[in-house]
Amino acid sequence: MKKVSIALLGCGTVGKGVIDLLAMNGPLIEEQLDTEITIKRVLIRDMPKYEQMELPDDILLTTDFADIVNDDEIEIVVEVMGSADFAKDCIEQCFKKGKSVVSANKDLIADYGMPLLKMAKECNVDFQFEASVAGGIPIVRPMYSSLNSNTMEEIIGIMNGTTNYILSNMTDTGMSYETALKEAQEKGYAEADPTNDVSGYDAGRKIAILATLGFHSALTFNDVSVEGIENIAQEDIQHAREMGYVIKLLAIARQDGDGISLNVHPAFIRKGHPLANVGGAYNAVYVRGNCVGDVMFYGQGAGSLPTASAVVSDVMNVILHCNINITGSRDFVWHDPKLKPQDSICAPYYLRMVVDNAPGVLSSISAVLAQHKISIRSLIQKDETTEIAEIVILIDSSAAGLVNQSLKEIEDLACVRKIANAIRVIEV
Amino acid sequence: MKKVSIALLGCGTVGKGVIDLLAMNGPLIEEQLDTEITIKRVLIRDMPKYEQMELPDDILLTTDFADIVNDDEIEIVVEVMGSADFAKDCIEQCFKKGKSVVSANKDLIADYGMPLLKMAKECNVDFQFEASVAGGIPIVRPMYSSLNSNTMEEIIGIMNGTTNYILSNMTDTGMSYETALKEAQEKGYAEADPTNDVSGYDAGRKIAILATLGFHSALTFNDVSVEGIENIAQEDIQHAREMGYVIKLLAIARQDGDGISLNVHPAFIRKGHPLANVGGAYNAVYVRGNCVGDVMFYGQGAGSLPTASAVVSDVMNVILHCNINITGSRDFVWHDPKLKPQDSICAPYYLRMVVDNAPGVLSSISAVLAQHKISIRSLIQKDETTEIAEIVILIDSSAAGLVNQSLKEIEDLACVRKIANAIRVIEV
Numbered sequence: 001m002k003k004v005s006i007a008l009l010g011c012g013t014v015g016k017g018v019i020d021l022l023a024m025n026g027p028l029i030e031e032q033l034d035t036e037i038t039i040k041r042v043l044i045r046d047m048p049k050y051e052q053m054e055l056p057d058d059i060l061l062t063t064d065f066a067d068i069v070n071d072d073e074i075e076i077v078v079e080v081m082g083s084a085d086f087a088k089d090c091i092e093q094c095f096k097k098g099k100s101v102v103s104a105n106k107d108l109i110a111d112y113g114m115p116l117l118k119m120a121k122e123c124n125v126d127f128q129f130e131a132s133v134a135g136g137i138p139i140v141r142p143m144y145s146s147l148n149s150n151t152m153e154e155i156i157g158i159m160n161g162t163t164n165y166i167l168s169n170m171t172d173t174g175m176s177y178e179t180a181l182k183e184a185q186e187k188g189y190a191e192a193d194p195t196n197d198v199s200g201y202d203a204g205r206k207i208a209i210l211a212t213l214g215f216h217s218a219l220t221f222n223d224v225s226v227e228g229i230e231n232i233a234q235e236d237i238q239h240a241r242e243m244g245y246v247i248k249l250l251a252i253a254r255q256d257g258d259g260i261s262l263n264v265h266p267a268f269i270r271k272g273h274p275l276a277n278v279g280g281a282y283n284a285v286y287v288r289g290n291c292v293g294d295v296m297f298y299g300q301g302a303g304s305l306p307t308a309s310a311v312v313s314d315v316m317n318v319i320l321h322c323n324i325n326i327t328g329s330r331d332f333v334w335h336d337p338k339l340k341p342q343d344s345i346c347a348p349y350y351l352r353m354v355v356d357n358a359p360g361v362l363s364s365i366s367a368v369l370a371q372h373k374i375s376i377r378s379l380i381q382k383d384e385t386t387e388i389a390e391i392v393i394l395i396d397s398s399a400a401g402l403v404n405q406s407l408k409e410i411e412d413l414a415c416v417r418k419i420a421n422a423i424r425v426i427e428v
Numbered sequence: 429m430k431k432v433s434i435a436l437l438g439c440g441t442v443g444k445g446v447i448d449l450l451a452m453n454g455p456l457i458e459e460q461l462d463t464e465i466t467i468k469r470v471l472i473r474d475m476p477k478y479e480q481m482e483l484p485d486d487i488l489l490t491t492d493f494a495d496i497v498n499d500d501e502i503e504i505v506v507e508v509m510g511s512a513d514f515a516k517d518c519i520e521q522c523f524k525k526g527k528s529v530v531s532a533n534k535d536l537i538a539d540y541g542m543p544l545l546k547m548a549k550e551c552n553v554d555f556q557f558e559a560s561v562a563g564g565i566p567i568v569r570p571m572y573s574s575l576n577s578n579t580m581e582e583i584i585g586i587m588n589g590t591t592n593y594i595l596s597n598m599t600d601t602g603m604s605y606e607t608a609l610k611e612a613q614e615k616g617y618a619e620a621d622p623t624n625d626v627s628g629y630d631a632g633r634k635i636a637i638l639a640t641l642g643f644h645s646a647l648t649f650n651d652v653s654v655e656g657i658e659n660i661a662q663e664d665i666q667h668a669r670e671m672g673y674v675i676k677l678l679a680i681a682r683q684d685g686d687g688i689s690l691n692v693h694p695a696f697i698r699k700g701h702p703l704a705n706v707g708g709a710y711n712a713v714y715v716r717g718n719c720v721g722d723v724m725f726y727g728q729g730a731g732s733l734p735t736a737s738a739v740v741s742d743v744m745n746v747i748l749h750c751n752i753n754i755t756g757s758r759d760f761v762w763h764d765p766k767l768k769p770q771d772s773i774c775a776p777y778y779l780r781m782v783v784d785n786a787p788g789v790l791s792s793i794s795a796v797l798a799q800h801k802i803s804i805r806s807l808i809q810k811d812e813t814t815e816i817a818e819i820v821i822l823i824d825s826s827a828a829g830l831v832n833q834s835l836k837e838i839e840d841l842a843c844v845r846k847i848a849n850a851i852r853v854i855e856v
Contacts, residue, residue, distance in 0.1 A: 021719050025579055031761050032576060032644070130574065136720035138566075138574030145573075146558065146566030148460060149740035151453055216460070274726060277705055291449050292564035292737035295727035298702060299720065309720035312577035320758070329752050333459050 001030065004319055005040040007068045009090055010081035011050060014104050014131070015042065017308030018078060019055060029312065033319050041068050043081075069093045076318050078311060079103040088112050095123040100327050102314040104131035104307055110205035110221040113212060117332050124328035126321055128314035133206045134159050134283045136306030137299040138313075143213045143287070144332070150289025152214040155253040156428060159206040161281035161302045162197035163229050163249040165189045167266075168279045170237050171246055177232055189281055199228035200249060200264040207251035210285065211262055215255050217337035219262065224251075225342050227265040236352060236421050239392050240268050243350075243378075246276045250426060259338040261345050268350055268425040274298075275428075286428065294428070343401025348377065348425040350394055351407070356415040357389040364413050365391065372406045374398045388417065394425070429458065432747055433468040435496045437518055438509035439478060442532050442559070443470065445736030446506060447483060457740065461747050469496050471509075497521045504746050506739060507531040516540050523551040528755050530742040532559035532735055538633035538649040541640060545760050552756035554749055556742035561634045562587050562711045564734030565727040566741075571641045571715070572760070578717025580642040583681040584856060587634040589709035589730045590625035591657050591677040593617045595694075596707045598665050599674060605660055617709055627656035628677060628692040635679035638713065639690055643683050645765035647690060652679075653770050655693040664780060664849050667820050668696050671778075671806075674704045678854060687766040689773050696778055696853040702726075703856075714856065722856075771829025775852040776805065778822055779835070784843040785817040792841050793819065800834045802826045816845065822853070 008015045022029070022037060030036050041060045044050045050061055060067075068074060069090070077094045081087050084107040091101050091108075101120070103109065109116075109132045120127035130140045134157065158164050166180040166189075175183070181198065184190035196202050204224040212219045229249050240247050245268035252263045269276045274296050278284040283301025288294045300306040321327045355361045362381065369376060375396040382390045395403070403422065411419050436443045450457070450465060458464050469488045472478045478489055488495075496502060497518070505522045509515050512535040519529050519536075529548070531537065537544075537560045548555035558568045562585070586592050594608040594617075603611070609626065612618035624630050632652040640647045657677050668675050673696035680691045697704045702724050706712040711729025716722045728734040749755045783789045790809065797804060803824040810818045823831070831850065839847050 017719075021577060024718065025577060028579055028644075029577060032759070034759065137723055138570040141574050142566040142570055145745060146569050146741050147737070148744060149449060149453060149457060149737050151456055216456075272705075274702075274705060277700075277702060289737060290452065291445075291733040291740075293728045293731075293734050295565055295725070297723070297725060299723035303721075305719040306721050309575070309577050309717060312719075313574050316576060317573060324754055324757050326752055326754055330748070331460070331462065 002035040002323065003038065004035055004075050004322065005038050005073045006076040006078060006315060007041040007043070007071070007074045008039060009043045009065070009068070009077060009079045009087070011042050011044050012080065013304045014080040014307045014311065017304035018080065018311050021305060021308040021312050023056070029316060033316060033323070035319050035323065037315070037319070040074055041071060043068055065090055069097055074099060075322060076100050076102065076315055078315060079105055080311065081105065082107065084108045084111055088116070091116060092119060095119050095125050098123065098125060100126035100318045100322065102311055102318060103129045104311050106132040106202070106205045106209065110208040113209060114218055114334060121328045121331070126318045126327040128317060130314050131307045131310035133209050134285055134297070135301040135303060136309040137283060137285065137297050137301060138310070139210065139285050139297050140213065142297070143210060147287060147289055147292060147295070150291050152287065152289050153255060154288040154428070155207065155210050155214050155285065156275065156426070157203065157207060157210065157251045157283070157285040158248055158275060158278045159251050159283050159285065159301060160197055160203040160249060161283060162190045162194065164278065165281045166198070167229060167232065167247055167249065170232070170234060174234060176234055177230070198230055200226040203249060203251040204264045207253050207262055207264060211253035211260065212334070214253065214287070215260055215337070216333050216335060217260060218334045219260070219337050223337065223339055224262040224264060229266050231421055232266055233421065236423060239350065239352065243394065244271050245269060245425070246271060247423065248275060252426065259340040261340045263345070266423055268423055273428060343399060345400050346397045348395060348397045348427065349403055350392070350423045350425060352420040353391050353410065354417040354420055355389050355391055356417065357383055357385065357387050358415060361389070361415045362391070364415060365410055368406050368409045369395065372402045374402060374406055430463040430751065431466065432463055432503050432750065433466045433501045434504040434506060434743060435469040435471070435499070435502045436467060437471045437496070437505060437507045437515070439470050439472050440508065441732045442508040442735045442739065445732035446508065446739050449733060449736040449740050451484070457744060461744060461751070463747050463751065465743070465747070468502055469499060471496055493518055497525055502527060503750060504528050504530065504743055506743065507533055508739065509533065510535065512536045512539055516544070519544060520547060523547050523553050526551065526553060528554035528746045528750065530739055530746060531557045532739050534560040534630070534633045534637065538636040541637060542646055542762060549756050549759070554746045554755040556745060558742050559735045559738035561637050562713055562725070563729040563731060564737040565711060565713065565725050565729060566738070567638065567713050567725050568641065570725070571638060575715060575717055575720060575723070578719050580715065580717050581683060582716040582856070583635065583638050583642050583713065584703065584854070585631065585635060585638065585679045585711070585713040586676055586703060586706045587679050587711050587713065587729060588625055588631040588677060589711060590618045590622065592706065593709045594626070595657060595660065595675055595677065598660070598662060602662060604662055605658070626658055628654040631677060631679040632692045635681050635690055635692060639681035639688065640762070642681065642715070643688055643765070644761050644763060645688060646762045647688070647765050651765065651767055652690040652692060657694050659849060660694055661849065664851060667778065667780065671822065672699050673697060673853070674699060675851065676703060680854065687768040689768045691773070694851055696851055701856060771827060773828050774825045775854065776823060776825045777831055778820070778851045778853060780848040781819050781838065782845045782848055783817050783819055784845065785811055785813065785815055786843060789817070789843045790819070792843060793838055796834050796837045797823065800830045802830060802834055
């Protein structure tokens with residue numbers, strides 16, 4: 001049986017998962033590859049912390065990346081650290097030394113995936129990153145090797161478990177955003193500083209990666225317009241339910257003859273749609289190709305062993321390639337993307353506003369919408385007190401620029417106290 | 429740009445889809461491969477029929493397979509005929525001539541997939557068959573190249589669009605099985621002789637293929653215990669609904685320390701489960717691995733372009749392999765399967781029976797169940813007429829052998845007119 005030595009950069013949740021998975025499924029994996037896998041070295045930051053972890057005795061811990069990159073026995077390096085810049089530097093050094101790399105690092109791939117893939121090819125090594133999007137769900141490889149006969153039209157993902165957990169909890173229990181966030185933090189689903197998740201940045205990085213592959217376009221996180229869930233109130237959840245929708249944080253990539261748009265924002269999605277039923281911390285990616293039609297991938301988007309499942313499958317692919325000397329042989333094609341102006345992106349909108357409970361209010365608001373040729377699909381007015389009323393309007397598909405301009409003008413009306421929310425309806 | 433010539437065996441729904449897809453997405457596909465694909469020859473049975481089809485002029489039609497297998501310019505043969513034995517013979521001849529093969533033929537793969545993969549390897553050619561299971565949904569390649577780090581525990585599929593369309597229609601509209609079947613036939617979802625679909629054979633072939641790959645075991649259609657939907661009545665659908673379930677035709681492969689079981693049968697599945705929401709002619713495959721947890725793949729399991737999407741992606745993979753001379757390089761590992769006796773397979777059951785409306789009936793029935801140590805979870809008795817009553821029993825998880833023996837004894841009771849149905853409840 002052949003032998004291959006690998007190294008891990010990082011030993012957090014995912015790194016530990018890789019060690020555990022290889023211990024659990026080692027014989028099955030080695031039989032498939034006719035190759036014995038040894039984790040030879042692990043790069044860590046804090047030696048005392050890891051000396052207390054019960055890692056197998058034969059793994060050498062180091063705080064010095066040079067120990068790994070200069071070890072010629074190590075053929076494959078698994079990067080599971082998280083930060084982008086240091087990881088990028090390490091990976092480039094690995095490539096130069098002829099080592100293939102598997103990464104689970106979405107921050108890195110979203111910003112540097114394309115140049116790293118190019119460099120890997122030049123160095124005749126593999127660079128694989130299935131785990132960077134949606135944890136254990138196979139989506140990166142299917143995108144470039146199973147759906148690649150299609151012109152991709154749409155990729156819509158629920159790709160952040162934290163926000164899906166919070167929104168599902170708000171929907172199921174009626175709790176407020178603040179309470180749901182606190183509970184998610186207590187249960188370990190949200191971090192102490194939840195910004196990266198709740199503001200949509202994490203989902204934005206993942207959609208940039210998938211759109212790069214699906215649209216064969218040089219896209220990065222900078223191309224994604226991002227909006228988080230911080231402004232979603234229980235009232236919005238309830239109005240959505242009454243109208244037959246649920247609210248999800250969606251990452252949306254679309255491509256048509258006019259160009260590409262990349263967005264992350266909360267959205268109304270109709271109850272019967274497969275994406276609407278993705279609950280808790282689960283992830284799902286819904287893809288529409290011009291021939292395959294709509295396809296959805298669903299599963300656990302995070303966690304130690306699910307993410308390790310994707311990482312180790314990548315390692316197995318690299319080993320297969322090493323064994324027949326074809327690392328670095330896959331070509332990826334990219335074009336410069338033509339991005340659509342955000343103002344031109346159309347969707348129906350749900351609008352919720354707090355207004356004076358007085359005659360003429362509806363007429364003033366609908367006049368503004370009419371002036372911008374925005375058509376009202378439905379409207380509900382509820383008196384909150386004798387002084388204040390709440391108005392909920394569903395408008396037909398309208399360009400974001402027009403909607404925003406209208407909302408500014410409506411907010412300037414003397415009878416309008418505030419625009420409480422404006423949420424797009426995604427019709428798929 | 430490199431050039432590759434391919435041939436199609438068959439030009440029905442899927443073959444025409446391949447021609448159409450290459451016309452639609454040719455440039456995108458060729459750019460990814462740096463290779464121009466030409467469909468040089470197409471094998472057909474009935475020349476006059478195809479001369480009326482509007483096929484591209486440069487495609488040579490033939491009724492003689494020898495024209496294809498002896499054409500050295502043809503590197504890849506796409507088998508989309510359907511029948512098993514003639515297809516097998518053709519494919520073996522292609523392998524011997526150094527041609528790689530892509531097949532969408534589930535009948536063939538379910539019975540001969542493993543020996544054909546072995547022969548392909550010996551001949552240094554590729555053999556790919558993504559489209560043989562669940563049409564356009566990527567599941568075959570993900571199973572062996574993205575989930576292969578897992579010990580697979582369970583594969584549950586809704587993999588037959590015809591039966592899912594019929595059952596969904598019965599659920600949504602309240603129509604009888606007979607009416608739903610007739611409508612499916614009128615709309616082209618079911619064939620004139622629907623046996624292959626409604627009796628579960630089609631789903632059985634697909635689960636044999638997936639289980640072979642997922643469990644690394646030499647399994648064929650013969651190892652699948654198959655039961656169809658012909659016996660599902662509107663009463664069963666309604667009882668399921670009242671209990672919080674829907675009825676689906678499930679193909680189930682399970683593996684644990686005691687062995688492997690392969691079953692196709694109608695089943696109760698709880699309403700909230702992702703598989704329960706798979707409607708109409710859609711397919712879904714739910715997979716549980718020991719590390720990735722549960723993952724689901726959803727999409728169109730049939731149709732011209734969706735199936736062609738999978739076929740052409742396979743062709744693209746073969747071309748990539750041809751271009752770097754690595755066809756036939758993937759090893760597949762198989763063990764002799766240890767199949768569990770069907771009698772030992774446990775599940776909760778829904779039992780519906782028609783009985784005399786008389787004192788002592790319930791007591792006699794429950795005595796039989798108690799004698800076999802089968803525990804009753806819930807029981808509903810409804811008087812149909814003054815003479816006849818219907819009894820619906822949900823029993824706790826019990827071995828199939830015991831359940832069948834009990835049902836025989838219950839049917840022999842003088843007060844029992846018939847066992848109307850016995851349907852397993854799948855708890856996932």
